[in-house]
Amino acid sequence: MPASEGAPLTTSSELVERIRERAQFVRLETVRLISIAKTGHYSSTFSCAEILATLYYGVLRLRRGDPAWADRDRFVMGKGHAAVGLYPILADHGFFDPELLDGYTRLGNPLGDHPDMTKVPGCDFSSGSLGHNLSVGLGMALGARMTGRDFDVYALLGDGELHEGQIWEAAAAAGHYGVGNLVAIVDRNGYCLDGKVDDIIAIEPLADRWRAFGWEVEEVDGHDVPALLDTLLRIRDREIAKPTAVIAHTVKGKGVGFMERDFGWHLGWLAEQDEAAVVRELKDEKWI
Amino acid sequence: MDLNTESLIPLGADGRPMAEGTWHIPSMLLKSPGLLALGEQLGALVDEGRPVVVLTPDLSYSNGLWAFRESHPDRYLQLGVSEQNSVSVAAGLATTGLQPYVTGFASFLALLCCEQIRTDLAYTQQPVRLVGHHSGITFGFYGTSHHATEDIAIMRSIANMTVVAPADHVAMGALMRAYADHPLPVYFRMGRGREPLVYQPGDERIQPGKAIVHSLGDDLTIIATGTSVHPSLVAAEELRGAGYSVGVIDMHTIKPLDVAAIRAAAERSRGLMTVEEHNVYGGLGGAVAETLTDHGIGVPLLRHGIRDEYALIGPPTHLYRHYRLDGPGVAEEARAFLTSGRITSDAR
Numbered sequence: 001m002p003a004s005e006g007a008p009l010t011t012s013s014e015l016v017e018r019i020r021e022r023a024q025f026v027r028l029e030t031v032r033l034i035s036i037a038k039t040g041h042y043s044s045t046f047s048c049a050e051i052l053a054t055l056y057y058g059v060l061r062l063r064r065g066d067p068a069w070a071d072r073d074r075f076v077m078g079k080g081h082a083a084v085g086l087y088p089i090l091a092d093h094g095f096f097d098p099e100l101l102d103g104y105t106r107l108g109n110p111l112g113d114h115p116d117m118t119k120v121p122g123c124d125f126s127s128g129s130l131g132h133n134l135s136v137g138l139g140m141a142l143g144a145r146m147t148g149r150d151f152d153v154y155a156l157l158g159d160g161e162l163h164e165g166q167i168w169e170a171a172a173a174a175g176h177y178g179v180g181n182l183v184a185i186v187d188r189n190g191y192c193l194d195g196k197v198d199d200i201i202a203i204e205p206l207a208d209r210w211r212a213f214g215w216e217v218e219e220v221d222g223h224d225v226p227a228l229l230d231t232l233l234r235i236r237d238r239e240i241a242k243p244t245a246v247i248a249h250t251v252k253g254k255g256v257g258f259m260e261r262d263f264g265w266h267l268g269w270l271a272e273q274d275e276a277a278v279v280r281e282l283k284d285e286k287w288i
Numbered sequence: 289m290d291l292n293t294e295s296l297i298p299l300g301a302d303g304r305p306m307a308e309g310t311w312h313i314p315s316m317l318l319k320s321p322g323l324l325a326l327g328e329q330l331g332a333l334v335d336e337g338r339p340v341v342v343l344t345p346d347l348s349y350s351n352g353l354w355a356f357r358e359s360h361p362d363r364y365l366q367l368g369v370s371e372q373n374s375v376s377v378a379a380g381l382a383t384t385g386l387q388p389y390v391t392g393f394a395s396f397l398a399l400l401c402c403e404q405i406r407t408d409l410a411y412t413q414q415p416v417r418l419v420g421h422h423s424g425i426t427f428g429f430y431g432t433s434h435h436a437t438e439d440i441a442i443m444r445s446i447a448n449m450t451v452v453a454p455a456d457h458v459a460m461g462a463l464m465r466a467y468a469d470h471p472l473p474v475y476f477r478m479g480r481g482r483e484p485l486v487y488q489p490g491d492e493r494i495q496p497g498k499a500i501v502h503s504l505g506d507d508l509t510i511i512a513t514g515t516s517v518h519p520s521l522v523a524a525e526e527l528r529g530a531g532y533s534v535g536v537i538d539m540h541t542i543k544p545l546d547v548a549a550i551r552a553a554a555e556r557s558r559g560l561m562t563v564e565e566h567n568v569y570g571g572l573g574g575a576v577a578e579t580l581t582d583h584g585i586g587v588p589l590l591r592h593g594i595r596d597e598y599a600l601i602g603p604p605t606h607l608y609r610h611y612r613l614d615g616p617g618v619a620e621e622a623r624a625f626l627t628s629g630r631i632t633s634d635a636r
Contacts, residue, residue, distance in 0.1 A: 070385075117412055125383065126412050129403060135373045136408060139380020139388075142365070146341060147384050166404075169373035176368075 012229075015058055019225045022089070023053040027255050027282050029088035029101070035275055037084075037105040040113065043253030043265040045085035047189035047222070048156060051248055052082075054228040055154060055185075056089045059236055065094035067122035073151050076137045078167075079158035079187060080114040080127030087111050087120070095122030131164025133157075134184055138174050141182040141243075152181045152236060160192025162203050168213065175214020178241035183232075184215075186245060187222065189252035191263040210245040222248030255282055291328075291355055293318060313349045320352065322457035322481025323421065327355025329461040330389060333468055334360050342389045343378055345371045351391045351421050352481065371396045375404040375416075382414040387468070394420030394477060395427075398439035409473040410448040417467070421478040423453075424515060424565025425594065425611070428604035437594045440513075441570025443475040444543040451543040452496075453477040453514030453564075458487040459540055462494040479515040479565075480604075486518050486538070497541045499549035505535035507631070508622060509553040512563040513539045513572045516593075519608070520563050522615025527622055534622065542572055550579050554587045559631040561590040563618055568593040590625040592618065 026049040034040030056062070060073040067090075077086060084104070091098040096110070103109040110119035114128030125136050137155035144151050161167065174182050186206070194200055203209070207217045220231045228248070235244050252266070253259025256278050270278060296314040300306040317324055330353070333340045343365045348354045357364045365381075367374045371392055378388035390397065397420045398405070409416045420439055427434035443451045450467065452474060454460040460478060467474045487493075493500045499511075502521065512520035517538045527534040535557065537549055553560055560580075562573040573591030580589060592612070599607055608614040612621050625631065 074383075125380070126407070129407050132376045132404060132408055135376030135404075136380040136383075138373075139377035140383055141380070142377065143381040143384025143386055146363075146381070146386060147339070149384070153380075166370075166372050166376065169368075169370035170377070173367055173370065173373060173377070 016225050016229065019053045019057050019229065022057050023049040024282060026052055026085045026088060028279065030085050031275060031278055033084050033101060033104040034269060038269050039267065040084055041081040041267055043259045044079060045082040046254045046256065046259065047250040047252045048082055048187045049085060050223050050225055050228060051156065051185055051187060052085055052089060054225060054232060056093065058229045059232045062093060067095040071149055071151055074124045074140050074153040076125045076133040076155045077115060077127050078130060078133040078155055078161050083113065083115040086115065090120065090122035093122060130158065130161040131166040134167050134170040137182055138170050138179060141179045144181055152183065154183045154185060156185050156187060159186055159188045159190065159197050159203060163201050171210065171213040171215065174243040179243045180239065180241045182243040183235055184245045186247045187250055188247050189250040191252045193266055195263060206247055214242060216240065216242050216244040217247065218244060219247045219249065222250035223254055257281065291358060317349060317352060317354060320481035322478065322483060323352030324355055325457040325461060326419065327352040329464055330356045331359045334363055338468060339386045340389060341365060341381055341386045342391065343367055343374045345369055345374045345392050347392055353391060371401050372404050375401045376408045378416045379408040379412060379414045382416050387415060389417045389419060391419040391421065393434060394423035394436035394439050395434050398436055398442055402442050406446050410446045413448055413472055415471050416473050418473065418475045419478060420475060422480050423477045425599045425607050426480045426604050428607055429601045431601065432598045435599060437567045439477060440542055440566050440572065441574065444575065448472045449543065450474040452541050454540050455486040455514060455517035455538055456483050457481065458485060458489055459494050463496060463540065466496040477514055483515055484518050486521065497544050497546060499546035500538040501549055502538065503535035504553055504556040506533035506557065507626060508532065508559045508561060509535040509537060509557040510561045510563055510622065511537045511539050511553065511572065511576055513542055515565050516563040516613060519613060519615045519618050523618035523622055526615065526619040532626060539572060542575055545575050545579060547579055550576055551583060554580060554585045559588045559625060561592055561622055561625060564593045565613055566593050568595055588630045592621050
C-alpha cells in the first residue's frame with residue numbers, strides 16, 4: 001500500500017510522478033533550510049533525494065501523524081548528514097509542525113545538521129557518527145523477530161561510510177542470522193569528503209562484498225524512480241531469509257550542474273544570488 | 289536453576305575427567321562463582337517477566353552467560369568478536385521495547401565502545417545495561433590491553449549514564465534487579481567473579497544510589513567501590529586493632545553519587561580516603577574530591593588506586609599487593625596518611 005494517506009493514487013504512474021515531485025521538494029527544501037543554517041550538506045542530500053522520496057511515499061508502511069506506531073517500518077540514516085532532506089518529509093507526514101523547519105538549526109530548535117531521535121518525532125534513530133546505524137537497524141530487525149512484530153528496517157548508508165569497520169561487523173551478523181527484514185541502501189554517489197571513495201580506499205567489488213557476507217544484492221539507478229520503486233517493493237514483498245543490500249548508483253549533487261562537477265559541495269553555503277540560480281535550475285527540472 | 293555444571297569439566301584422552309586442578313575455559317567458570325551467578329541472575333530477570341535479551345561478544349564462558357544460554361536460549365544473542373556492533377545492536381533492540389544487557393570485558397566494553405555507548409545508548413536514552421567484567425587490573429599478567437582502570441572516569445562523564453560497581457555478586461544481583469526497569473543506560477562494573485562475599489542475599493542495605501555505611505571513623509573513613517570494598521573492610525579491622533577509629537563506606541553507585549554519605553563522613557572524620565581499582569584520576573576519588581570542593585569541605589582526602597600508570601606484569605594477587613590494593617596494602621596506605629601530618633588534629 002502507498003505510504004502516505006494523502007490523496008489516493010490510482011495508478012503507479014501517478015505514484016511515480018508524486019515521488020518525483022517530492023524528490024524535488026526535498027531538494028528545494030534542502031536549499032531553503034541550508035540558507036537558514038548558513039552551512040549544510042547539499043550534494044550528499046541531493047544524491048539521495050529520490051531514495052528518500054521513494055521510501056517515504058512509496059515503500060515504508062507508516063501512519064500519517066503517528067510517528068510512534070509500533071508496527072511501522074523503520075528507517076535509519078547511517079549518513080546522518082543528509083537529515084536536512086529527511087526533515088521536510090517527516091513534517092510532510094504530519095509527524096511534527098512544518099513551521100519548525102523555518103527555525104532549522106536555530107537555538108533550541110529540534111532540527112540539527114544530524115538527526116536526534118529524542119527531539120524529532122518520526123526520526124527512528126539518531127545518527128551522525130558513521131558506521132553505527134546498520135548495527136542499530138540490525139538490532140531493530142532482530143527486535144521485530146523477538147517481539148513478534150512484522151516490520152522491515154531500511155538503513156541508508158553512504159558509500160564512504162562503508163570504510164567504517166563496524167559496517168562489516170553488522171553485515172556479518174545480519175548475514176549469519178539471515179535477517180530478511182533488513183535492507184541496506186547504499187547511496188553510491190562515489191564521493192566522500194576528500195574525493196572519490198575508491199581513490200581513497202577502494203570498496204569495489206561492492207556487490208561481491210555484500211554477497212560474501214551473506215546478503216542478496218540489487219543494483220539500481222538511484223535517480224530512476226520507477227526502477228527504485230519496483231526494486232524496493234519487490235524486496236519488501238518477498239519472503240527470504242537473507243538481508244538485502246541495494247546499491248543505488250547516484251550522482252553526488254544531482255540536479256545542480258556545478259555541484260555534480262565539484263565534490264567540494266559536500267558541505268557549503270550559497271549566497272542569495274547563487275541560491276536563486278540553484279533554485280531556478282532545480283525548478284527547471286530538465287534533467288529528470 | 290538446575291544447571292549441569294558437570295558438562296563444564298574437561299575430559300582427557302580416556303574420556304574421563306582430568307586431574308583435579310586441570311582447567312580450561314568452560315571449567316574456569318566453576319572457580320568463578322560471581323560469574324556463574326551473573327548468568328543465573330539474568331535468567332531470573334527473564335523469569336520475572338522482563339523482556340530481557342542478553343548479548344555477548346564471544347565471551348559466554350568468560351562471563352558466566354553460559355548459564356543464561358543454557359536456561360534461556362531464545363533470549364540470548366551471540367554476536368561474535370564485535371563489541372562495537374554489539375552495543376549498537378543493543379540500541380536497536382531497545383527501541384523495540386526489549387531490555388538488552390551487553391556483557392564483555394570492561395576494557396573492551398567501556399574503552400573500545402565508548403563512542404557507541406555515548407552516541408547510541410546515552411544520547412538516545414536507550415535502557416541498555418552494560419556489564420563490564422574483569423575490570424581494574426584483575427587480569428594480572430594478561431596485561432594492559434585487558435585492564436580497565438579508566439572505565440569509571442569514562443562512563444561517569446557520559447550524560448544520562450548511571451555507574452554502579454557492586455562489591456560482590458550478591459550486591460550485583462540486588463542492584464541489577466533494582467535498576468532493571470531504569471529508563472536510561474546503566475554501566476555495571478564487575479571483577480572476575482572470585483571476590484570474597486561482603487553481603488548475604490536479602491541484605492536490605494543494598495539500595496540503588498545509596499551508599500552502604502558500614503561505619504564512620506573519628507580518624508578516617510574509607511570510601512571504597514567495587515572490588516576494593518572487601519580489602520577496605522579488612523584494612524579498617526587491622527587499623528582498629530592498632531587503635532585508630534576507622535570507618536568504611538561502600539560507594540557502589542558512583543553516579544549518581546551519594547553526596548549525603550560523603551558529607552556525613554566528612555563531618556565525622558578527620559580524614560577521608562577513597563579506594564578503587566582504577567586510576568586515581570576521574571574515578572571514585574575524583575568524584576569525591578569534586579563533591580568536597582563543591583560543598584566547601586576542607587577535609588584532607590587521600591585518593592588511593594592506580595596512580596596514573598600502567599600496571600606491571602604479574603599475577604593478580606601479586607599486583608594487588610604491589611599496588612597496595614589488598615587489605616594489608618590499604619591499611620599501609622591509610623596508616624601512612626594518618627601519620628603524614630596532613631591530618632593535623634589528634635591522629636594517634
